[in-house]
Amino acid sequence: MAKNLLIVESPAKAKTIEGYLGKDFTVKSSYGHIRDLVKSDDAINVANNFEQKYEIPADKKQLVTELKKLAKEAETVWLASDEDREGEAISWHLYETLGLKDASTKRIVFHEITKPAILKAIESPRKIDFNLVNAQQARRVLDRLVGFELSPVLWKKVKPSLSAGRVQSVAVRLIVEREREINKFKAEAAFRIIAIFGKGRDAFKAELPERYSKQEDAEKFLNDCISAAFKVNSLETKPAKRSPAAPFTTSTLQQEASRKLGFSVSRTMSVAQKLYESGKITYMRTDSVNLSDLALNAARDQINRAYGEKYHQLRKYKTKSASAQEAHEAIRPTYFDVHTIDDGDSSEKRLYELIWKRAIASQMSEALFEKTTAKIGISTRGEELVANGEVLKFDGFLKVYLESHDEEDDNQQDGDNAMLPPLAQGQTLSLTEMTATERYSRPPARYTEASLVKKLEELGIGRPSTYAPTISTIQNRGYVVKEERDGRQRNYKVLTLKAGEIKKEELTENTGAERNKMFPTDIGAVVNDFLVQYFNGIVDFHFTAGVEKEFDEIAQGMKDWTDMIRKFYQPFHQEVENTIKTADKATGERELGVHPESGKKMSVRIGRYGPFVQVGETETEGGEKPLYASLRAGQMIETITLEEALELFKLPKKVGFFEDKEMTVAIGKFGPYIRHNSAFYSLPKEIDPLDVTEEQAIEIIEAKRKKDAERLIRTFDENPDVKILNGRWGPYIEFGKQNLKIPKDKTPETLTYADCVALSEAAPAAPKKGGKKTTAKAATKTAKKK
DNA sequence: CAGTGAGCGAGCTTCCGCTTGACTT
Numbered sequence: 139m140a141k142n143l144l145i146v147e148s149p150a151k152a153k154t155i156e157g158y159l160g161k162d163f164t165v166k167s168s169y170g171h172i173r174d175l176v177k178s179d180d181a182i183n184v185a186n187n188f189e190q191k192y193e194i195p196a197d198k199k200q201l202v203t204e205l206k207k208l209a210k211e212a213e214t215v216w217l218a219s220d221e222d223r224e225g226e227a228i229s230w231h232l233y234e235t236l237g238l239k240d241a242s243t244k245r246i247v248f249h250e251i252t253k254p255a256i257l258k259a260i261e262s263p264r265k266i267d268f269n270l271v272n273a274q275q276a277r278r279v280l281d282r283l284v285g286f287e288l289s290p291v292l293w294k295k296v297k298p299s300l301s302a303g304r305v306q307s308v309a310v311r312l313i314v315e316r317e318r319e320i321n322k323f324k325a326e327a328a329f330r331i332i333a334i335f336g337k338g339r340d341a342f343k344a345e346l347p348e349r350y351s352k353q354e355d356a357e358k359f360l361n362d363c364i365s366a367a368f369k370v371n372s373l374e375t376k377p378a379k380r381s382p383a384a385p386f387t388t389s390t391l392q393q394e395a396s397r398k399l400g401f402s403v404s405r406t407m408s409v410a411q412k413l414y415e416s417g418k419i420t421y422m423r424t425d426s427v428n429l430s431d432l433a434l435n436a437a438r439d440q441i442n443r444a445y446g447e448k449y450h451q452l453r454k455y456k457t458k459s460a461s462a463q464e465a466h467e468a469i470r471p472t473y474f475d476v477h478t479i480d481d482g483d484s485s486e487k488r489l490y491e492l493i494w495k496r497a498i499a500s501q502m503s504e505a506l507f508e509k510t511t512a513k514i515g516i517s518t519r520g521e522e523l524v525a526n527g528e529v530l531k532f533d534g535f536l537k538v539y540l541e542s543h544d545e546e547d548d549n550q551q552d553g554d555n556a557m558l559p560p561l562a563q564g565q566t567l568s569l570t571e572m573t574a575t576e577r578y579s580r581p582p583a584r585y586t587e588a589s590l591v592k593k594l595e596e597l598g599i600g601r602p603s604t605y606a607p608t609i610s611t612i613q614n615r616g617y618v619v620k621e622e623r624d625g626r627q628r629n630y631k632v633l634t635l636k637a638g639e640i641k642k643e644e645l646t647e648n649t650g651a652e653r654n655k656m657f658p659t660d661i662g663a664v665v666n667d668f669l670v671q672y673f674n675g676i677v678d679f680h681f682t683a684g685v686e687k688e689f690d691e692i693a694q695g696m697k698d699w700t701d702m703i704r705k706f707y708q709p710f711h712q713e714v715e716n717t718i719k720t721a722d723k724a725t726g727e728r729e730l731g732v733h734p735e736s737g738k739k740m741s742v743r744i745g746r747y748g749p750f751v752q753v754g755e756t757e758t759e760g761g762e763k764p765l766y767a768s769l770r771a772g773q774m775i776e777t778i779t780l781e782e783a784l785e786l787f788k789l790p791k792k793v794g795f796f797e798d799k800e801m802t803v804a805i806g807k808f809g810p811y812i813r814h815n816s817a818f819y820s821l822p823k824e825i826d827p828l829d830v831t832e833e834q835a836i837e838i839i840e841a842k843r844k845k846d847a848e849r850l851i852r853t854f855d856e857n858p859d860v861k862i863l864n865g866r867w868g869p870y871i872e873f874g875k876q877n878l879k880i881p882k883d884k885t886p887e888t889l890t891y892a893d894c895v896a897l898s899e900a901a902p903a904a905p906k907k908g909g910k911k912t913t914a915k916a917a918t919k920t921a922k923k924k
Numbered sequence: 925c926a927g928t929g930a931g932c933g934a935g936c937t938t939c940c941g942c943t944t945g946a947c948t949t
Contacts, residue, residue, distance in 0.1 A: 147943060170943025177938095197945095224942055278940075285939020292938090299937045306939085411944085423942090603941055745929045752929080766929060790926085806925025818925060879949095 143212035221247035222463035227274035250430035323581035329356035344525035385468035388602035396588035461598035499539035527558030617662030625651030794832030
């Protein structure tokens with residue numbers, strides 16, 4: 139039996155380290171935390187100095203038993219969890235749970251998984267740092283108290299099963315407030331003037347720095363230019379340089395993978411996990427931009443070999459984020475000489491390449507440019523046109539990697555980095571064309587998953603291991619949705635001066651279209667407003683930064699953790715009780731006005747089944763019942779207009795008969811549809827659901843039937859309603875409401891009716907409305923008990 | 925992919941951070 143047991147957090151790490159240490163060491167992993175607060179509300183005894191009740195979760199029992207046995211047999215147990223407060227707490231939980239002895243237990247730390255770093259760590263062991271452990275306890279207890287006291291307030295005042303917490307509630311707040319900024323935003327139009335001088339290869343663009351908000355001013359400018367002479371007034375050439383970005387952290391990796399590869403935050407993490415487990419990259423949950431000396435040397439060798447010495451530049455990066463704990467290295471390839479990987483799927487290959495390029499580029503020289511600015515005088519006007527040109531003198535790191543940027547409110551771009559033809563001061567220029575184009579200012583950008591992570595990191599909220607789960611939580615709770623939304627058409631004017639004449643046109647552009655952006659829902663907005671009203675301290679953007687400062691003081695032994703929590707908890711708990719007692723139920727209700735025909739009150743609010751419009755008063759003793767209509771996708775309580783609300787009552791609408799059955803047009807989750815004989819037929823986009831004619835409806839039904847008939851492969855004599863159809867991904871069986879996959883050992887031809895029945899019974903029953911959630915929960919519960 | 929929207933009461937929900945598989949499709 140090995141004399142030494144060394145415990146780290148991650149199994150992949152354990153494997154690597156075992157290779158460095160030889161047979162005297164058994165290296166095991168704790169798989170993160172091995173204990174957590176019990177799930178019930180009595181986990182923290184507030185009256186007794188916030189004493190905690192811990193338990194070993196069911197899925198960790200077996201692991202703990204094994205570690206206990208190994209610890210008993212070992213002479214020395216080395217606790218090698220990460221060097222941050224969570225890591226220190228993991229060591230402490232191991233110490234307690236495994237029943238370790240002080241004399242035979244050693245705590246060690248290292249920031250990089252290299253042989254020298256680990257051997258050095260083993261030479262200088264220490265004891266568990268209880269100040270750091272206390273800081274973690276404070277963090278854990280605070281999050282539990284906040285989450286488990288706030289959430290029940292929401293159950294009472296808004297809706298059951300909702301949640302609130304230090305991290306997720308701020309994430310929702312950011313999205314809700316951004317949406318309101320966008321709603322409030324008024325686009326302003328101004329004319330932007332661009333001139334093109336010269337012809338063919340010598341043509342170049344120049345722009346007027348000023349913009350004209352009035353069309354007549356732009357027109358006058360163009361008019362003045364008809365007879366003007368243009369001359370280069372000044373010419374200035376300056377060197378410029380650009381430096382590479384630091385190697386990836388979790389958050390920057392998520393951002394770049396989103397922009398360059400279109401990955402969601404969670405996809406990036408699961409692909410990175412695979413690369414990590416197969417030993418291709420270093421640890422992917424990190425906030426550090428640091429590279430080990432070993433990595434710096436390996437990167438230098440690769441750069442020198444592949445591109446030459448003048449492309450190498452040793453760089454050491456410092457983290458900008460104050461909340462960083464830097465227990466690991468930056469994300470980098472394990473071996474820099476592996477430029478691309480052969481095994482793994484295409485996601486893995488692409489993500490690896492991104493990581494390799496970014497890490498290599500971070501050790502390369504600056505790119506050098508020559509920037510030229512020409513100012514062009516107009517004989518008839520006082521203003522000058524400006525032309526910018528850029529010539530790349532030395533590519534440096536750009537040979538490998540160019541960081542991308544979010545398309546934020548940069549209202550001017552294009553034409554900036556073009557090359558200019560050779561120009562001389564005093565040179566006269568001939569105008570080829572000049573345009574004045576009406577441009578609108580842009581509202582702030584909606585968050586993507588990745589840009590939300592960036593913002594949270596800037597605020598010091600959340601950790602690398604929780605960014606992806608937080609994004610999922612706020613979507614699962616229904617606070618926000620990630621969606622695609624259509625834009626709308628907008629007209630803009632273009633004035634063109636060419637060959638001495640000014641031409642005016644009106645063009646259209648699409649604006650406001652969004653892909654994969656985060657939108658708040660009504661429930662998200664209502665919950666947010668409730669929390670902002672009653673618990674402003676918790677959802678304040680600086681709350682986390684404030685408590686982090688105190689955690690740091692606890693970690694340095696300057697503050698008692700129970701004192702800190704007590705000072706926070708007393709007023710907080712008081713506020714919880716007050717709110718439960720005094721706050722009204724929050725429904726987000728908003729009055730829309732009066733119904734134009736009946737004069738009844740119209741209002742919108744959140745109900746049991748989501749947001750809806752109500753016409754008429756709720757309480758009319760024996761009187762008329764109010765009318766109800768649900769809001770549609772993309773509509774929100776705070777922005778819906780009276781006109782839009784009235785539209786909701788126009789559907790469903792009967793449009794006539796076909797085969798003696800009524801046809802009804804309505805709008806569902808997937809858009810407008812015709813319902814006929816309990817079947818659904820979606821309406822083409824160009825048809826307005828409000829004025830579908832009987833003829834059009836019949837046409838649509840017949841077209842769909844014809845298409846379905848073409849997809850039909852075969853039916854069965856036993857039951858003509860069971861069909862085999864050609865679907866999007868190949869043939870499948872339509873069995874009542876179930877769609878079934880054809881087993882690998884069968885083909886549509888060899889399949890029998892009995893096979894279909896068997897498959898139907900084996901398949902999980904279609905989830906029933908309303909019952910879905912409870913059955914899914916019950917299933918996981920029984921699974922856990924086993 | 926319906927229209928629904930009262931009230932009572934039981935029993936349930938919920939946090940953040942550290943780790944992977946075990947589940948689906």
